[in-house]
Amino acid sequence: MGEQFNVAEWLVDRHVAEGRGDRVAIRCEGRSMTYAELQRDIWRVQHLLAALGLDTGDRVAMVVQDDETFPAFFLGAQRSGLVPVPLSTMLKAHSLGEIIADSGARTLVLSDTFLDTVDAISAAAPSISSVVVSGPSNVKIDDEATVRWSPWSEGEGDPVEAADAADTTASTPSFWLYSSGTTGTPKGVMHRHGNVKATVDTYATKTLQISEDDRCLSVAKLFFAYGLGNSLTFPLAVGATAVLNPAPPTPALMSELIQQEKPTLFFSSPGFCAALLDTTSDPSIYDSVRATVTAGESLPANIQTRFAELAGCPVLDGIGSTELLHIFLSNTLDAQVPGSSGWVVDGYEAELRDDDDNVIVEPDTPGYLHVRCDSAASGYWERPEATDAAFRNGWVRTGDVYTRGADDSWTFLGRNNDMIKAGGIWVSPAEVESVLIEHATVREAAVVGARDEDGLEVAVAFVIPAAGTTIDPDELDAHCRDRMATFKRPRQLHIVEDFPRTATGKIKRFELRDSLASS
Numbered sequence: 001m002g003e004q005f006n007v008a009e010w011l012v013d014r015h016v017a018e019g020r021g022d023r024v025a026i027r028c029e030g031r032s033m034t035y036a037e038l039q040r041d042i043w044r045v046q047h048l049l050a051a052l053g054l055d056t057g058d059r060v061a062m063v064v065q066d067d068e069t070f071p072a073f074f075l076g077a078q079r080s081g082l083v084p085v086p087l088s089t090m091l092k093a094h095s096l097g098e099i100i101a102d103s104g105a106r107t108l109v110l111s112d113t114f115l116d117t118v119d120a121i122s123a124a125a126p127s128i129s130s131v132v133v134s135g136p137s138n139v140k141i142d143d144e145a146t147v148r149w150s151p152w153s154e155g156e157g158d159p160v161e162a163a164d165a166a167d168t169t170a171s172t173p174s175f176w177l178y179s180s181g182t183t184g185t186p187k188g189v190m191h192r193h194g195n196v197k198a199t200v201d202t203y204a205t206k207t208l209q210i211s212e213d214d215r216c217l218s219v220a221k222l223f224f225a226y227g228l229g230n231s232l233t234f235p236l237a238v239g240a241t242a243v244l245n246p247a248p249p250t251p252a253l254m255s256e257l258i259q260q261e262k263p264t265l266f267f268s269s270p271g272f273c274a275a276l277l278d279t280t281s282d283p284s285i286y287d288s289v290r291a292t293v294t295a296g297e298s299l300p301a302n303i304q305t306r307f308a309e310l311a312g313c314p315v316l317d318g319i320g321s322t323e324l325l326h327i328f329l330s331n332t333l334d335a336q337v338p339g340s341s342g343w344v345v346d347g348y349e350a351e352l353r354d355d356d357d358n359v360i361v362e363p364d365t366p367g368y369l370h371v372r373c374d375s376a377a378s379g380y381w382e383r384p385e386a387t388d389a390a391f392r393n394g395w396v397r398t399g400d401v402y403t404r405g406a407d408d409s410w411t412f413l414g415r416n417n418d419m420i421k422a423g424g425i426w427v428s429p430a431e432v433e434s435v436l437i438e439h440a441t442v443r444e445a446a447v448v449g450a451r452d453e454d455g456l457e458v459a460v461a462f463v464i465p466a467a468g469t470t471i472d473p474d475e476l477d478a479h480c481r482d483r484m485a486t487f488k489r490p491r492q493l494h495i496v497e498d499f500p501r502t503a504t505g506k507i508k509r510f511e512l513r514d515s516l517a518s519s
Helices: 007-017 035-051 069-079 093-103 112-124 193-207 225-237 251-261 270-278 301-311 384-390 429-437 473-481 509-518
Strands: 024-028 031-034 059-063 083-086 107-111 130-134 146-149 173-178 188-192 215-218 241-244 265-268 291-294 315-320 327-330 349-353 367-372 395-404 410-415 420-422 425-427 442-451 457-465 492-495
Touching: 007 035, 007 069, 007 193, 007 225, 024 035, 031 035, 035 069, 035 146, 059 069, 059 093, 059 112, 069 083, 069 107, 069 130, 069 173, 069 225, 093 112, 093 173, 093 188, 107 112, 112 130, 173 193, 188 193, 193 225, 193 315, 193 327, 215 225, 215 251, 225 241, 225 265, 251 270, 265 270, 270 291, 270 301, 270 442, 291 301, 301 315, 301 429, 349 395, 384 395, 410 429, 420 442, 420 457, 425 429, 429 442, 429 457, 429 473, 442 509, 473 492
Parallel strands: 024 241, 059 083, 059 107, 083 173, 107 130, 130 146, 215 241, 215 265, 265 291, 291 315, 457 492
Antiparallel strands: 024 031, 173 188, 315 327, 349 367, 367 395, 395 410, 420 425, 442 457
């Protein structure tokens, strides 16, 4: 048995015990919640979950928007030795029900804005025996198995009795995150109590140099790995402040939040940075931001450079995954290479392998990215074959194709099933997209492979116009001819309003390919 460690105690109780209980842990819609108030909410959640009859290891499904309820239940469940399972608030009821059924969760916690999904979820997930609804909604609830809950308000009610923390260790099951499912049914990725601390001790501390003076604002939501670190585990680990946004992010809303809340760390995605550039934001709104972080998709060099100029701060593009919990390759505060994922984060190991699983040592040679670290998940819930394929002898096969330069910087080429072989030569979608995005009329680009009339694979581009512009296909083709080899140039161009995306904002390239096959 390892040394006792409970991630909820480490993230919250530690600060209260050391005299930092009055620091602001959470800002949400103008409200402030201190670490002491968050601790009381966590205890309240523990008492509630115990009253519902949950036992150690039971799963607690969460369909909760980004407000004070999320950290209370996520950390309260962990502090009691239960396993919270945050789910995408963007999914439809039947999809949520299927995932919850897969998890075997006994309790469902959801924001009252999703109350109309309960019946459909319960029908698809018979393991659910109790429902907790959070929020001040006046909607009448007649079901005896449904409990109302709302976050702590300063000065309300009687003192809350402290709840015991479960006797957990760093290797004890802690929480599950379901993969976004870009290529199939989402899988439950199982993380342990120690995995969070591993991401804090590496990326948050060494790359971001996060401190208690930071204020963190994230476009990405708490229900997936990137947002969970950005808006919960990173700020709470150091006694900083998380700025939560319950509403869907839009350029206008996020610009307003940056002005009002003055974050020091702004976490975005490449596509959202492009959208912010498209709205010609006032540079002065970013005066408080000391660094912008992007992940989720490869950040084109042109967007990186332009956004760094707009915001007046470093833009740190990186790559992470649900299986590895957060970013493991990243640019740094002191060095950024536009178009690159940067370098291996201190505390991680990375290597490229070929089709025969041999390690590639020659620079600039494409290979499959493998990573080894202490933040890796223990595997997929009840998916032994998928677990064996991805988790091998301490290494995680990410599914990404990369090259490593002579300076040890790493450049993303695409997912292993996104690479295009045109004229017998491998083509990186990311490389072609970076060229397309350089044109002033293109806001975003996505490149996939398709067969031409002769059955040969060629590159096909989907592009979103920049605001107030019209894309001229001939002009864009000439732009590509001037900047890339002939075999890489897109042979088809489709102008669209948006791309199909996962709940985490990643482009569903398989749907773009399918649309070509059906047209």
